[in-house]
Amino acid sequence: MIMKPGIRKLALIVHIVSSVGSLGAVAAFLALAVAGLSSENDRLVRSAYVATDVLARVVVVPLVLASLLSGLVQSLGTKWGLFRHYWVLAKLLLTLLVAVVLLLQVKGIVYVAVESLESPVSNTDLLDLRRSLVVHAAGGLVVLLVTTALSVCKPRGMTRYGWRRHHPPPAGRT
Numbered sequence: 595m596i597m598k599p600g601i602r603k604l605a606l607i608v609h610i611v612s613s614v615g616s617l618g619a620v621a622a623f624l625a626l627a628v629a630g631l632s633s634e635n636d637r638l639v640r641s642a643y644v645a646t647d648v649l650a651r652v653v654v655v656p657l658v659l660a661s662l663l664s665g666l667v668q669s670l671g672t673k674w675g676l677f678r679h680y681w682v683l684a685k686l687l688l689t690l691l692v693a694v695v696l697l698l699q700v701k702g703i704v705y706v707a708v709e710s711l712e713s714p715v716s717n718t719d720l721l722d723l724r725r726s727l728v729v730h731a732a733g734g735l736v737v738l739l740v741t742t743a744l745s746v747c748k749p750r751g752m753t754r755y756g757w758r759r760h761h762p763p764p765a766g767r768t
């Protein structure tokens with residue numbers, strides 16, 4: 595069902611704010627995770643991990659899910675469709691990847707925050723988990739930058755399904 599122009603504008607604003615907002619929030623998360631991993635100052639390390647926990651649960655997860663949902667609305671409610679153009683399909687798969695990896699990381703993020711609240715974190719404590727936060731945030735940021743570029747450039751290229759929808763066979767031919 596194609597959206598009316600006013601509703602479409604509103605839905606596009608929600609989509610852009612949530613999607614590009616999620617990129618900014620992941621960048622902030624990465625900065626905190628790097629500070630937590632590299633700082634020598636115990637108080638800074640502990641507060642960085644408490645902040646990553648709040649940021650991830652209250653901002654990053656809701657924004658990524660809102661971006662996914664509003665992206666589905668943009669696709670299904672406009673001529674773009676969900677499976678017609680490679681750039682839309684690529685954005686769907688990349689955003690799904692980001693959402694799944696993020697949700698799998700939440701347990702570890704909460705664990706590091708609770709541990710750093712309870713006792714000082716030395717440089718070697720929970721090292722694998724703390725490194726994994728940096729690596730996953732950096733990866734997520736790169737993927738979100740790619741989806742933003744795809745959105746603005748909208749590279750040509752239709753899927754076979756999109757091609758068939760765009761060029762239906764002449765009447766009488768199957």
Ligand code: HEM
Nearest residue numbers: 613614661662665666668669672674685686689741742745
């Ligand atoms: C975090 C990931 C995403 C980012 C950063 C993002 C970013 C954007 C931006 C900036 C635009 C505006 C482009 C313009 O008007 O020129 C846009 C439009 C669009 N997005 Fe996304 N998006 C994301 C996820 C998704 C997903 C998951 C889908 C599909 C399921 C999607 C489908 C669309 C469609 C169809 C439009 C075109 C809307 C129109 O022109 O009417 N997006 N996106």
